[in-house]
Amino acid sequence: MSIKLIAIDIDGTLLTPERTISPNVQQTIQTAKEKGVKIVLCTGRPLAGVRAYLKALNLEEKGDYVLTYNGALAQESDSGKVLAHHTMSMDDFYEIEEMSRKVGVHLHTTTIDAMYTANRDISAYTVREAFIVELPLKFRTVEEMDKDLTISKMMMIDDPAILDAAVEKIPQWFKDKYTVLRSEPFFLEILNKSASKGQALKSLAEILHLEPAEIMAIGDNENDLDMIEYAGVGVAMGNAIPKVKEAANIITDTNVNDGVATVIQEYLS
Incomplete structure (x- = not known):
């Protein structure tokens, strides 16, 4: 064929x-x-x-x-x-954001037209990604995030060694609930399970x-x-x-x- x-x-x-x-x-x-x-x-x-x-x-x-x-x-x-x-809800955002803090890594959130981070010390990897994908990067605290946002994916990002250690701490229920995959040594992407x-x-x-x-x-x-x-x-x-x-x-x-x-x-x- x-x-x-x-x-x-x-x-x-x-x-x-x-x-x-x-x-x-x-x-x-x-x-x-x-x-x-x-x-x-x-x-x-x-x-x-x-x-x-x-x-x-x-x-x-x-x-x-x-x-x-x-x-x-x-x-x-x-x-x-x-x-x-296949999008994610704000309830997903809160859960994933909390998990990123528990395992100690930076996080950013991506919609169709922008990237958001709640990390005041914005990761260099987030800045790099925003430049490569040509999306505006916006700082918003968790409380300031628009509850009507349509989220396409979220990304835990950090130096590879830090991210390696964080991945080991992520519980199995979280990996079962979302699509969780490593796209780069410094990126762990989290998406809708579908x-x-x-x-x-x-x-x-x-x-x-x-x-x-x-x-x-x-x-x-x-x-x-x-x-x-x-x-x-x-x-x-x-x-x-x-x-x-x-x-x-x-x-x-x-x-x-x-x-x-x-x-x-x-x-x-």
């Missing part, structure tokens, strides 16, 4: 370490789209932080899709129309009437794991973490050496 959709993670996969798309990867994706293959970027970023890459890859036309916030939000690329949005890249990819496949065997998914980190397991062809980057490589059907080259282009060219030649 031929590949009809390719789901591609952005950071550590599509992008080089310098956060650029190499000419080889760009041309390969263009060629795949011209052959009728749907290219879907799947990312923890919001749509604002993906727009430049969608434009560069000509993925803003009718019939193009993007999965953002690690699968919490599925959208049409051209219009931004929401197909599915949100993940794999679940979003499955929903999109059902809308498009595609079977898993017709889908390739390419990624490098823990938040890519369930979409790689769902796809008929799961691809781990050469720079992927061991857990992702173990789950994948194929290990391609690194993001330094155009691993995305290598595996797409292999399957579409």
Whole structure:
């Protein structure tokens, strides 16, 4: 069965370490789209932080899709129309914020149009993330948070060693209640239990009437794991973490050496 959709993670996969798309990867994706293959970027970023890459890859036309916030939000690329949005409530916010303080790490909260932090000593990782995803960063105390906010995800962030220790303190009931995943050594993402890249990819496949065997998914980190397991062809980057490589059907080259282009060219030649 031929590949009809390719789901591609952005950071550590599509992008080089310098956060650029190499000419080889760009041309390969263009060629795949011209052959009728749907290219879907799947990312923890919001749509604002993906727009430049969608434009560069000509993925803003009718019939193009993007999965953002690690699968919490599925959208049409051209219009931004929401197909599915798995959000969290303010009760979730209070519970997660309290847990972050118990385990001793920074936290920020992300909506469709902004990032919020209640930490007066704002984490450098939060500042970095706001810059990368192109969202305004707002300081609000817990009491000042707008109770009508629609929360897409929350993130515990800190130096890797501090975050490692914090993760060990998080109780199992919390991990059972939410989707909890490590997207970077310094990021622990917390989402609605129904949100993940794999679940979003499955929903999109059902809308498009595609079977898993017709889908390739390419990624490098823990938040890519369930979409790689769902796809008929799961691809781990050469720079992927061991857990992702173990789950994948194929290990391609690194993001330094155009691993995305290598595996797409292999399957579409």
